[in-house]
Amino acid sequence: MxxxxxxxxxxxxxxxxxxxxxxxxxxxxAVEEAGFKGISQKSQPHLITQETFFDTTQPVKEAYAKIINCPDPERIALIPSTSYGMAIVAKNLAKKPHLQAGQEILMVQEEFPSDVYAWEEICQEKGLIIKTVAAPNTLQHRGKIWNESFLNAISANTCMVVISPTHWADGTRFDIKAIGEACRSVGALLVLDGTQSIGAMPFDVQQIQPDAIINVGYKWLLGPYSAGVAYFGPFFDEGTPIERNWINRVGSEDFKNLINYQTAYRPKADRFNIGERSNFILNPMLTTALGQITAWxxxxxxxxxxxxxxxxxxxxxxxxxxxxxxxxxxxxxxxxxxxxxxxxxxxxxxxxxxxxxxxxxxxxxxxxxxxxxxxxxxxxxxxxxxxx
The missing domain is CATH 3.90.1150.10 (Aspartate Aminotransferase, domain 1)
Structure with a gap:
């Protein structure tokens, strides 16, 4: 087709x-229309029920899971920005087994700032080092050489790789399948910024096997600003969220029992959702956009x-x-x-x-x-x- x-x-x-x-x-x-409908819904608050708080989130998770070929939508969380998603990764990197001072977070030169600033605190606390792989100083076979240099830089001292499948500034494409295999061979986490690739370039989470994907919605996902999604693999299943909000806890769908405070989170990525994740305006807009991408x-x-x-x-x-x-x-x-x-x-x-x-x-x-x-x-x- x-x-x-x-x-x-x-x-x-x-x-x-x-x-x-x-x-x-x-x-x-159609995304505009979904947004207008969401705005008008707030004008009729008596029609917003406790089920509504969950009805807006599940379609987003299912639609994004379909785009990345993820069989489990519960591995998808709703986030507002790249910095938010990367902050979740940073907060949980400290729990990585055998993490030691001197280990490296590997990135490419001139990565998007939100993918860089996220590691400042964890590097100070744990003595980690950010190592960047520079682009070649020649234009001849530039992407090929850069890929080879990056793969060669992954070592037993690499604790995490953070990379975008497509470089945000110049479109260089990185072989994330090979990078993922190299990460697994040395026990490093693979964290992808999918912002400039997913939605416009085929991606299969089962084939690549990343530990996390952070993806804002307002670019190639054709969604609204401040609405994004993230995939979190098994490494994060018992992780610590940024926010300790009520709706991410077990049993939160039962409003009459909310004062029976819970220590347990909802399973998998649900613990990482942003507060007020039920956004009645942005979620339907993003769902509509993701559905159109799938249809095309x-x-x-x-x-x-x-x-x-x-x-x-x-x-x-x-x-x-x-x-x-x-x-x-x-x-x-x-x-x-x-x-x-x-x-x-x-x-x-x-x-x-x-x-x-x-x-x-x-x-x-x-x-x-x-x-x-x-x-x-x-x-x-x-x-x-x-x-x-």
Missing amino acids: SISCQKHLFSLESGIHYINCATMSPNLK GVANIEAYCHQLLEKPLQILQENGYWVDDLPHRSKHLVGLRFPKHTDPVKIQQALKERNVLVSFRGEAIRLAPHVYNDQNDIDMLLEGLLAF
Whole structure:
């Protein structure tokens, strides 16, 4: 099955060429509608029952579990942000068996800040070291060399690997299957930031076997801001949550007995849900978005993005731009490097004049299309990039 342009399903202003899903997706009209319905529900509080507090959460967990091929939705928690999810991991890393001072948390260079700041306290407390694997100082076979360097850096002294399958700034694709196997061979935890990959690049949790996945919802999951999801594997089953809220405790669905305070948490990932996780506005919006992704098929979304960019990238390379080779870059998020002697400021201005929205991250122009983009969007992108 293939899909055609789905622009008509989104609320995008006409004449805007938005090729920037890696920053924030536009809303599907159906997601907007779900949000409006949730807002109006609060106007009728007598219709909100104790069952309602649970009815909004389970669909999110089930929909995300389907996208990552997780057979157990109870391994999914609701979180508001990457920093929140990574804080849960940090809080529980201290319980890792045989954790010792001098062991390393392994990351790639220029990882997203929330994936870096999370470890400051645990490193100070336990004497752990953050080790980063730098990108190659050459563009030739850049992704291939970076992958090899990262795999070679995993050792018996690695206590945890934190990595994004797709680098958020330039689209470098990391071989997380091989990385996962290397982690298991040395007893290291594997923690993934799925924000820039899951939803636009096929992912199978049973094949990769990560210990945790942290995933915000407002980018490739097409959901609202401040609504995200996380997967937590068996390592976290008896873990300590950030919040000690009431709804994550055993028996919380029985409101009349809430004053019979419980020490036990609900099983698996349910202990890690954010407080007020029953959000009657954001949860239905995210559920609707995840359902649409499933209906399209993640592989089809990736194929659509690849089809949009394949020929234009060839044209850009012929005109001096650099892009890494497949399979060492993703198909939905691509980092372009400027030709020599090109003025980036002039390129930015040319794109702005044509209402083309992309991101500039580090030394790369980040292209991030989705199924709401069409050939006209790409033509305007090319016109701007080739203006000088």
